[in-house]
Amino acid sequence: MAGNKKRVLFIVNPVSGVNQSRKSTLADVVAERFDPELFECEIRLSESAIHVQELSKEAAAAGVDIIVAVGGDGTLNQVVKGMIGSQATLALVPAGSGNGLARHLGVPIDVEQSIKLIVEGKTQLIDTVNLNDNLFVSIAGVGFDALVAKRFSQVTRRGFFSYFKIVTNEYTYYRPRKYRMEIDGKKVIRQALFVSFANTNQFGYNTIISPEAKIDDGLVDVCIVKKVPLFYAPKVVGLLLVRRIDSSGFVEIIRARNIKLTRNKNRVVNIDGEPVKLTKDLEISVNPLSLKIIVP
Numbered sequence: 001m002a003g004n005k006k007r008v009l010f011i012v013n014p015v016s017g018v019n020q021s022r023k024s025t026l027a028d029v030v031a032e033r034f035d036p037e038l039f040e041c042e043i044r045l046s047e048s049a050i051h052v053q054e055l056s057k058e059a060a061a062a063g064v065d066i067i068v069a070v071g072g073d074g075t076l077n078q079v080v081k082g083m084i085g086s087q088a089t090l091a092l093v094p095a096g097s098g099n100g101l102a103r104h105l106g107v108p109i110d111v112e113q114s115i116k117l118i119v120e121g122k123t124q125l126i127d128t129v130n131l132n133d134n135l136f137v138s139i140a141g142v143g144f145d146a147l148v149a150k151r152f153s154q155v156t157r158r159g160f161f162s163y164f165k166i167v168t169n170e171y172t173y174y175r176p177r178k179y180r181m182e183i184d185g186k187k188v189i190r191q192a193l194f195v196s197f198a199n200t201n202q203f204g205y206n207t208i209i210s211p212e213a214k215i216d217d218g219l220v221d222v223c224i225v226k227k228v229p230l231f232y233a234p235k236v237v238g239l240l241l242v243r244r245i246d247s248s249g250f251v252e253i254i255r256a257r258n259i260k261l262t263r264n265k266n267r268v269v270n271i272d273g274e275p276v277k278l279t280k281d282l283e284i285s286v287n288p289l290s291l292k293i294i295v296p
Contacts, residue, residue, distance in 0.1 A: 006065045008034070008118070010043040010093070011055050011079055013071030025111055026070065026093065033115050049078050049274075056082025064088055066294070068118065072096015073138055073204060077272035080291060081135050084128060091118045091294040097158040098204015098273055100138040104215065105200075106296045118294055125289040126215045129199050132278055134271055137291070139203055141270045142263060142282070143194030144174050144225075149270035160205050176227045182260040183222060190252070193227040195261065196270075197284050204273060210253055211246055218288035219255040226250045259284040 010030065030041050046052040052075055059067050060083040069079040070093040080090060093114045094102035101107075105124075108114050129136050141149075151166045152158070179195055181188045196203075198210040198221040210221040228250050235248075245251050261282045268275045269282065 005038060005040045007063070008039055008041045008066045008068065008091075009055070009059045009064045010041065010068040010070050011052055011059075011075070012043060012045050013052060013075040013095075014045050026115075029112050029115050033112075033119055039119075046075075049074065052078035053082040056080075059083070060086035060088045066091050066118065066121075068093055070095050073098060073100050073272040074274040076101060077135070077137060077274065080128060080137050084135065084287075084291065089123055089292045089294060093118075096204075096273075097160070097163070098207075100202050100204035100273065101200055103204065103206055104138065104202060104213075105293070108296075117296055122295055123292050124216065124295045126291050126293055127199055127218060127220075128287045128290045129197065129220050130283075130285045130287060131197070131269070131271060132283055134269075134276060134278070136197075136199065136272045138200045138272050139196055139198050139209070139270070140272070140284070141194055141196035141223075142179070142261065142267070143177055143192060144170070145194035145196055145203075146268045146270040146275060147174065149273055150268050150275035152273075153275050163205065172230070174227070177264065179224075180262045181222070183254050184256045184258055188224075188254070190224050191226070193225050196223040196225070197221070197259065198223055199286075208245060209251075211244065212253075216289060217255075218286055219257060220259070220284060220286050222254045222256055222259055224252040224254070257286050 034041050044055050056067055056079045066089045067079055067083050068091040069076040073096055092102050092107045094109050131140050148166050152163055155162045176191050176193050178191050196209055198213045200215055201210050201213040202208045209223050213221045246253055263280045266280050269278045
């Protein structure tokens with residue numbers, strides 16, 4: 001009976017590092033993997049970030065069972081904004097550059113493997129996090145982190161090499177700033193290179209900022225990162241790669257439910273890898289177990 005079929009919508013960001021051949025692969029794999037007796041699948045290409053959100057919102061309102069974000073963390077962020085609070089389940093076909101959430105959850109980067117997961121349909125409830133009027137799933141941040149997101153959004157060739165180049169070019173001259181915070185009611189003032197709010201353990205590319213971060217504990221990890229003298233940089237990069245950055249002495253991690261942060265002026269904030277200009281006062285709060293997602 002058609003009424004019992006699961007409805008699945010794939011929302012594809014055509015510019016998120018997914019080349020045409022991978023998109024045509026997507027249609028083939030979907031046709032091959034989903035039993036038409038059990039699933040009704042549709043693939044839609046988005047025209048812009050806001051269009052991703054609209055497609056997701058319409059699908060959730062129309063009772064689509066599974067909404068699949070085909071793209072990177074930015075695409076995923078817009079899909080979640082559209083469907084949050086609905087009965088729909090989120091799924092990922094990671095096709096961006098960093099793919100932080102997918103890597104945190106262990107969702108395969110391979111198209112066939114990630115689609116196999118969707119067919120299997122194992123789900124988990126995860127936290128999302130409010131940041132003023134925005135929402136993030138993986139990570140947000142201010143300071144150097146946001147500057148990198150801004151520069152990265154301006155390059156034509158995305159990928160780890162571009163990302164690494166931006167970090168090394170900007171790092172030497174970037175001056176740490178003072179951040180005034182109220183973390184679960186407690187005042188904290190720090191001079192920092194950047195402050196990240198981590199719901200997952202990483203920025204993407206397996207760059208682990210908060211090794212112990214859990215996506216379903218009702219908490220966000222406030223990672224306060226000092227500027228590392230260049231002399232120490234190789235050691236710190238080493239710790240980053242072996243998931244031990246928290247033991248470097250340059251990173252302080254405080255777990256919290258609610259955070260208020262004040263900067264000296266309105267600046268860009270990194271929200272799931274995308275630069276968004278916000279007011280100088282930020283308020284961050286966790287929405288515990290607010291999103292259902294397909295996991296390995």
